[in-house]
Amino acid sequence: MAFTQIEDYGVIGNLETCPLIGNDGSIDWCCFPHIESSSVFAGILDDDGGGHFAIQPSGEFESAQEYVTRTNVLRTTFETDSGTMTLTDFMPVVDGVELGHTTSAIYRKVTCTEGTIELDATFEPRFDYDRVGTTVEQTSEGVIARGNGEQLYLWSPADFESSEGEEEHAEATETLRADETMWFVLQYNDREPIDAADCAALLRETIDYWQDWTHQCLDASGCPFEGPYHDDVIRSGLVLRLLMNPQTHAIAAAPTTSLPEEVGGVRNWDYRYAWIRDVSYTIQALNELGHEREARNGFDWCLTMCHKDDPGEIGHPLYGLHYPPEMVEEELDHFSGYRHSKPVRIGNAAGDQQQLDTYGELITAIYTATDYGEEIFAGEWEVIEEVIDHVSGVWTNKDKGIWEVRSEPKHVVHSKALCWAALDRGIKIAEDNDFDAPIDRWKGERDTIRETVLEEGFDEELGCFTQTFEGETVDAAALRLGSVGLLPFDDDRMQSTIDAVMDHLMTDEGLVMRYEGDDGLPGEEGAFVLCSYWLVECLALSGRVEEAHDVFESATEHLSPIGLFAEEIDPETGEHRGNFPQAFSHIGLINAVLYLNQAEPGETLDPIGRGATEITTDSKS
Structure with missing residues (x-):
């Protein structure tokens, strides 16, 4: 065989x-x-x-x-x-x-x-x-x-x-x-x-x-996904539905383990868990597809996360699909691995990592759900407030970041920006609902985070926001500073960050890698599908519509023959790499089509459902 x-x-x-x-x-x-x-x-x-x-x-x-x-x-x-x-x-x-x-x-x-x-x-x-x-x-x-x-x-x-x-x-x-x-x-x-x-x-x-x-396109105002990629959106929605647990409402990142990021390499992980950020991205996609019940289930799962006894646990990024999780990572030495890529792992040690961006993903997901009509009651606000207040005290810590590197923790720019988002959305939830909260203190912390990110996270020589305060690494995750609203897209620093990602991380085939530099693991990886769609989103929201379409088409032409995506694409062969099918990739496709259909050449837009506080800025602030 x-x-x-x-x-x-x-x-x-x-x-x-x-x-x-x-x-x-x-x-x-x-x-x-x-x-x-x-x-x-x-x-x-x-x-x-x-x-x-x-x-x-x-x-x-x-x-x-x-x-x-x-x-x-x-x-x-x-x-x-x-x-x-x-x-x-x-x-x-x-x-x-x-x-x-x-x-x-x-x-x-x-x-x-x-x-x-x-x-x-x-x-x-x-x-x-x-x-x-x-x-x-x-x-x-x-x-x-x-x-x-x-x-x-x-x-x-x-x-x-x-x-x-x-x-x-x-x-x-x-x-x-x-x-x-x-x-x-x-x-x-x-x-x-x-x-x-x-x-x-x-x-x-x-x-x-x-x-x-499945999505029915019954809205009299027109389908938000109308166009040549409508069927790809439908297929992506069907994939997400397969990964949603009907009892706990958790969403699996993928149904597989240890499909390699590099054939013959060691970057082989178990993705049969629920990541907070996956649910955050999915709530918008499901609402726009008309799947309000499933979006509400995602909202309920987020509220469940807030009810943890210790808000510090939320900094751990992944959870079992059925409680409690089994995070012990072990290797199946008797398996040869896909195309002899070892080790084969079950369990995921990243479950014990501290990733501060998860707070921002969680609170942003809750705010996004309220933007689509969900209500937060007083009892729920008590635990949400505790989570937000926890962020104000931990955002200065080092962490592993969104990419779950297995090296020492650092001051990760993306993590700081998402801590800013947690406070920003928390302030808006409190003000919109007249909830009691230490709003003045939160505003002070929010402004301090923003000032710190702008000062410590931007590299003048590279002309972009970097991966950490400590290094000069171009990272596609910096694109999300605009998506969460820390800076508007017409800010020079966001535009130059978009350009730097295209210059440093885009392959000849138009695919986008995650980041440059050493991450503590041997070997290499493929182009990360979601990063390509993040770039599409940023270009579209910046009014750079033609470029956005070019990147979108470069990524989407790598869909499998039946419309499925793994986590990554080998930039040399075009073959799929990593676990399959991947929720992240399909969420990215859905949201990218959504933004492309709203984009106008030369016109900057705000992300849907991401309602950041309006920021007045110039290139020096």
Whole structure:
């Protein structure tokens, strides 16, 4: 079994977990029952022992994937010399799923649409990241696999034969003729009776669910995403929905772990957690897409974060999708890694880092939600006020920053700017709602932060805001000083920062790297998709519309064939790198289209829903 390119995977899900299916028909990543659970298939991380469940033609074939329109139902079409076969993969999602009533099952429908097809089905599960023994045995209706106190029940009319030994698995070879269909249903820790009619009905219900949920463009004033990238926005919204937990309302950064930022490198991280900044960015995107309920869920999750006993904990950037989190980071030495990129990690030590920007992301998210109509009640304000007041006392500290470097903490410019944003939005919430708060003191701290950032964070020689007060590093995160409103976009320093990012961090292909310089880790990484969309946002809001469109098109042309994005793009090969699909990347695309559609050449605009206090400035203030 050879490794499949990251961009050649599709993703399905039931709002609890997200299997990845290659364009060769193989499920190479699946965790049950949740995204953050241990894997039952991990072939994407070890092509020999990770486990997979493949359905594909027996001989040579060509294949292509697509989604059923406006759904997360995946269709793979195989062309062979003898005929054509369509594989339809989905997990049931029906009304009531928001209450947690899901079915942990993968449905796979195989149809011969032309000629004759001989297909092979290979079922090779490996429980708990292949750290425990797995047994596979035949039943009268299919196959049962057991291990780690769990079981997978594969129902199918196909004639499976199990193979015992060190690598237990089951195989079947079947022949289908034109218009013949065969179902394969994989149930986790369940064994409900199934027939083909039930399968077909669930497929129809699942398609209806997704098509009813997705963005409808019903606003009489016109769709804010109207234009050539409308379908890409729709797909990005569907990706975000897959990553939203229906019980806790947390949003997973990605459904995978350890897909490398560099093939053969060590920058391999577990992203099956909820980052505060992901939720912050998502609230605006969801509201503009018309998904008010999901945006409200994000708002509720932010309020939950504020209710932590110790506001200092909020400086930790990531949390478990189901409380409490498991932050212990460990390495799976027995896995070879994607394309032999080791180590394979589960858990994420960044959960213990101090990242001060998370305070700004949290309070900005809450303020943005109120801009879209959410209300903050007096009891909620008490805990929000405590968080804001905490910021006024810790913003002078060093931290790890948004990029979670594994070197010593520093005075990170982006972190200081987001602390400014926390106080700024906190002042506005208090004033808008007539809440009691030490507003005069907060205003003093807010102004001090701004003065410090302008004095210590801008490098005259480079002509831009830098990564830290200590160094001369160009960092794409400095673009967000304009996005959060610390400076208006027509300020000379913001314009020169935009130019510096384009000069120092943009590749020949028009993609944007995160930053220059050493970050304490060996190896390199790809261009960071979200950074390209940050640049689009800044150019659009600056009235530099033609440049914004150029950068947007350079980034968006790297979408996978079915409209998905990993975290990064290899600037030399164009291949996807990092975990996949990545919430950050898809949020960036949605918001970039939003700003592009509002931009006017030569006219500076304010970010939507980011309501910073209006600043009067000149080039020296």
